[in-house]
Amino acid sequence: MRTPIVAGNWKMNNTAAEARRLTYELLTDLQAVQGVERVLCPPFTCLQAVSELLHDTGIGLGAQNLHWEPKGAYTGEVAAAMVAEFCQYVIIGHSERRAYFGETDETVNKKVHAALNAGLTPIICVGETLEENQAGQTAEVVSRQVNAALHGLEAGAVSRLIIAYEPVWAIGTGLAATPEIANQVIADHVRGPIAAAFGDQAAQAVRVQYGGSVKPANARAFFSQPDIDGGLIGGASLKAADFIAIVRAATG
Ligand code: PGA
Numbered sequence: 001m002r003t004p005i006v007a008g009n010w011k012m013n014n015t016a017a018e019a020r021r022l023t024y025e026l027l028t029d030l031q032a033v034q035g036v037e038r039v040l041c042p043p044f045t046c047l048q049a050v051s052e053l054l055h056d057t058g059i060g061l062g063a064q065n066l067h068w069e070p071k072g073a074y075t076g077e078v079a080a081a082m083v084a085e086f087c088q089y090v091i092i093g094h095s096e097r098r099a100y101f102g103e104t105d106e107t108v109n110k111k112v113h114a115a116l117n118a119g120l121t122p123i124i125c126v127g128e129t130l131e132e133n134q135a136g137q138t139a140e141v142v143s144r145q146v147n148a149a150l151h152g153l154e155a156g157a158v159s160r161l162i163i164a165y166e167p168v169w170a171i172g173t174g175l176a177a178t179p180e181i182a183n184q185v186i187a188d189h190v191r192g193p194i195a196a197a198f199g200d201q202a203a204q205a206v207r208v209q210y211g212g213s214v215k216p217a218n219a220r221a222f223f224s225q226p227d228i229d230g231g232l233i234g235g236a237s238l239k240a241a242d243f244i245a246i247v248r249a250a251t252g
Helices: 016-032 044-055 080-084 095-100 105-117 130-134 138-149 156-160 179-198 198-203 219-223 240-249
Strands: 007-008 039-041 061-062 089-092 119-125 162-165 207-211 230-233
Touching: 007 016, 007 089, 007 162, 007 240, 016 039, 016 044, 016 240, 039 089, 044 061, 080 105, 089 105, 105 138, 119 138, 130 138, 130 240, 138 162, 138 179, 156 179, 156 198, 162 179, 179 198, 179 207, 179 219, 219 230, 219 240, 230 240
Parallel strands: 007 039, 007 230, 039 061, 061 089, 089 119, 119 162, 162 207, 207 230
Antiparallel strands: none
């Protein structure tokens, strides 16, 4: 049995003071939920403050990005070891980074290696755009992104990863994919390529989240699908009551 994991991606929405406040609001109820791995991913500048609040709570902390080089003249970037001072997880290859900041399959792969080498658990985002979806390219795009992200890894490392299948057209739009279709894409085009490259055991062990307009009202329908192991939550993770309801929906 895979333990579901629900992560809140706060994106670029919080000052450290705001992040502290939201974490306070979440803490007691989130701590009370059993059987679900819970992770908060605030902006870099909030990591220290939030990590202090999460100490010894069983709730994980994640960053939203990192750079693959260990150090050097890379103004504005943050290395894996710097993230690992505060975090256990890191989101890599979010579609917003792919769309606005030049993230490619190749840089995603470099970041995955850097994260694993620093002892972080990557949450690797994959998903097709609306155009690709409508052109019938979902299978090709998602399996290409999965294969590229995992290039050069060993099966043991792949088993410990988190992958988030986020159809780009469903992020922040209110248009969630149907749970059945999301499950099918994950089974065929996320676990399928992993089984082919790393074996069935790795494909069954890796946890795969769904992301894209998950709300309290639809969360259970997604999380009860056999191949979906929780979610990566954007907008709804900024409202304490909604995020708690979504995390509870993953308890089955
Ligand atoms: P959303 O974002 O829940 O607001 O659609 C999901 C994400 O970007 O990870």
